[in-house]
Amino acid sequence: MSIDYSEKIPNNVDLAGDRKLQRALESWQPNFLNWWKTMGPAVPTEDVYLRTAVAVGREGWAHFDHVAMEEYRWGVFLAERNTDRKIAFGEQKGQPVWQQVPGEYRADLQRLIVIQGDTEPASVEQQRRLGETAPSLYDLRNLFQVNVEEGRHLWAMVYLLHAFFGRGGRDEAEALLQRNSGDLDSPRILGAFNEETPDWLSFFMFTYFTDRDGKYQLGTLKESAFDPLSRTCEFMLKEESHHMFVGTTGVDRVVTRAAELTRQYDTEEIGPHGGIPLDVIQKYINFHYSVSLDLFGSEQSTNAANYFTAGLKGRWQEERRKDDHVLTENSAKIDLVRDGVLTQDEVPALLALNSDLRTEYIADCENGLKRWNRVLENAGLDRRLYLPHLGFNRGVGLFSEHHITPKGDVVGPDVWEAKKDCWLPTEADKTHVRSLMKPVYEPGKIASWIAPPTKGINDKPFEYEYVHFS
């Protein structure tokens, strides 16, 4: 079904054919818009060169134009339905997927949707003030694109809650607008979404490491036997690609500029020359990577096993895997610390599904490091960036009770305290990065600490006036 833009809420789910649901979502819409005005981007703009979804099929789905942000057409878009789709895993493997929520899985599915939904407005809140210090109009536009699409992803989850979970779902949809990132009384559900995003290096790290976690979480929900959830996540993944583009190329450009300044002044102490030292970039990688690893949950999880067995949440690339997709007879290895030594345990594969997903994620992140090290190598520098050990700085899971260095040494609390400022951003590091965050709003200009992009958006040049201010 094509997207109906004549409706108050653009959609491809025939909202007009379900008056009760339409009214419920139309009554939620003003609350969303009020949340956007109070918690969304703080910089006032007239319009922004944004991508809007206009279709979901193979014929192309995006349209670019200058749009007043508060008039962005947030809507409900599901990927096209495959009427032959079967459950790919778990104890109901091979049976038709569900178009309604089975009563026995109602609470678990609602919980999964609420957790995913909670992350979407959280990141908008975290990034609310970043526009005030954008390094270029190009970057400001990219920030706003990420923000409006995270807002749309909230719509996607709210649609599911309203359409399939009755009063409980409607209450949860309201609560998604009541919790706020970093709020002491009513914080967002997951830790990484209560962390600050106070500067653009943090933003690029967040869109690389944390949005990449989103790629994997959405990828597992795309496998769900609950077909509306699967189709919702499939389309969200299209939009999520842009967020990873922003993160990957954003860090590329920070590293490129750091390498240029390091070469130019023949020192890694490039702070006084308006750059972000590679040592500080490494600390930001250490922080954002470790916080994002926590999002995968504990290495052993009966919840994850139950979700899989029930068909609620699959594995990454479930249908391409060459096993029985039931896993009751399989085992897997998980990393842990025993008697002060890093080791591995063999456990039932069903219990290790969080670890399985995290392993896939880590492989992606390793590619990012190769990419950034290629920049350093091409600049003729010997310095290399790296991913810290997966046990480093963990707050969730088997490593959370241990202190592990980025190189993977298990150390005591005294060593950790003495050395942590070498591994994680210090107040002085953050202050320096913040001191560089000065807005550059002139078309074609860029801040000193970051290299310009190699190309613009949608074939527009970097100099294009992507944002008009009010």
Next chain:
Amino acid sequence: MPYVIAEPCIDVMDRSCVDECPVDCIYEGSRKLYISPVECIDCGACEPVCPVEAISQDRAVDPDFEAHVADNATFFDTVLPGRDEPIGAPGGAMGIGAVGVDTELVAKHTPQA
């Protein structure tokens, strides 16, 4: 190396993946498409739209098509027939258009009906 395109793309070249790629890193040979391992950002947008499941992460390539992992890089790193230098990483496929030639591995592949 991030995502790669393998043998099922040969003589199909559906090109849906080209439209999805946010960094324009999918280049067109004569009989097959190739992903630049340097320019790919690992977003995964291309993978689900391929009608013949030719695209996967390098670590998940079907063992029968393993040679295509290195071959995707070969397309960019070596001097292809009729060219003076390697394609390298030009920063986007649109700028150079269809390359129109393939790697030796693909060129030698028996044509699909």
